[in-house]
Amino acid sequence: MADAVERMPGIDWVEAVSENLCPGHLPESLLRLRARGVTVVPHGVSLGLGGADRPDENRLAELAARAEALGSPLVTEHIAFVRAGGGLTASPLLEAGHLLPVPRSRDALDVLCENVRIAQDALPVPLAVENIAALISWPHEEMTEGQFLYELVERTGVRLLIDVANLHTNHVNRGEDPARALDELPVEAIAYVHVAGGFERDGVWHDSHAHPVPDAVLDILGDLASRVDPPGVLLERDEDFPAAHELERELTSIRTAVAKARATATVLPPPPNPVTVTAATATATATDVSEADAAASETTGTRTSSAAGTSGVSDAARQRVGLAQAALLSALVAGTPVPEGFDRARLAVQSRALLAKRADIVAKVAPELPEILGAAYRPAFVAYAHARPMTGGYRRDALGFAEHMLLDHAPGDPRTRRLLTQWWLDRSGAKPPSGRRLARLVRAARLRAPARFAGPSLPRPVTRSVPGRG
16 A cells, blocks of 8 residues: 555655654655655544543653654644543543544533643644544534534634544434534634545444545535635545555545536635645645745744633533543443433444454554454454453553453463463563564464464555544
């Protein structure tokens, strides 16, 4: 996939999941793209800006380090919470492993605004935040999505990353009107736009980033482009990568949708100081990005400084938001009672989706586990995870699963158990021993039973996925 993107004409920039990058060891594909002048934007998925707690200083520092290592003009994150509980609520800290929606309430908006300002102060470049897709709705919400985003921008000066595929998802799953959202949100604050595919099952739209972009999403993109000239449009594809010619066909469809909208409507010009990067529209150059970055930094800094002078959010407001989010997340991942007002059937769908995603991502961060366990991996992991909410990251989850299997005297096959034991020993200590012996064992096992093992996962240069979609 990385090679295909490198060869495509008109690609001025790409996104990379920030948490998948190590500043001192950037992937060769990104280095080659940077060398030819392609901008790389780090896309964070783990800050949890919509959570009740203040953003973690270490996570902010890591996001800043990736922006500096890549020479990025901006960084992006999500309007979502990804963990809940802990000291604020005197309850166990739980990880969702996914982007969950923030209640559109006054308390939640106050918390989000302060968290955004904290992040803006800690980052070396402007921040843009993305609207997310959701399967569930909070009861008794006080604002629409457009109203919520408008006030967020008004109070913080933050830029917006508008995902039109997520507007479509929320139309199908929550009955929200994409046109109304576009009417209400401040389109002049848009940094760029996301487009992605998905699929519908049993009346629920799943924002998979693994399917072609449907016409309904392109229609929303056209509606947006008829209102404002978007500084950039990016196609998200996280897995099930198509052939290069199919990917280019999708990019052409996106360009066509934007061009038609521009030709048939009077649109607002791009923001006066846009972060002008673009993939699908292919209009910006590396020079444009640099100049826009300088202007946007000056503008954002002024707004942030002004907003930061306002009074902070009360601990009581953070606690109210924290208790509500902890109750919802606990119902989703720990089987506690569903909070009042939520759709029980829809929460069950979300709970199953979280469990399946957890199994999928553990298989990606620890691909040796499905290789060692074969077809037994998924049912074994689901049984493990069903009774054990995630409290740390996915790598820790993989270790916990392997330890659980071994303590439970599984797997029964001696050779498979030996491989799993060696895998766990190689990774459970503070300073793991060399993995060469395990590598030889796994290679030997592949030769004996090739049908049991999955192939390696593909790189994702234009992507976002861990721990959630947005």
